[in-house]
Amino acid sequence: xxxxxxxxxxxxxxxxxxxxxxxxxxxxxxxxxxxxxxxxxxxxxxxxxxxxxxxxxxxxxxxxxxxxxxxxxxx
Numbered sequence: 001x002x003x004x005x006x007x008x009x010x011x012x013x014x015x016x017x018x019x020x021x022x023x024x025x026x027x028x029x030x031x032x033x034x035x036x037x038x039x040x041x042x043x044x045x046x047x048x049x050x051x052x053x054x055x056x057x058x059x060x061x062x063x064x065x066x067x068x069x070x071x072x073x074x075x
Contacts, residue, residue, distance in 0.1 A: 009034060015042045020049035028057040 010026045012019045015037040023033045023046060035046055
């Protein structure tokens with residue numbers, strides 16, 4: 001069983017480019033994210049980053065699932 005299937009909440013320390021990227025990725029895979037960043041306005045910036053990246057993240061995740069399901073059918 002993969003980590004994504006067993007873990008439901010992911011913690012992210014820092015919500016800059018890398019932290020927000022991880023947050024988007026795990027949110028798109030159905031997990032919850034708890035993020036911490038001491039910078040002023042960090043929550044607003046993270047929410048904006050997720051909103052901007054969400055369409056491409058969920059589209060990419062859908063393509064990965066479809067390819068995985070197709071590979072499972074050939075086995």
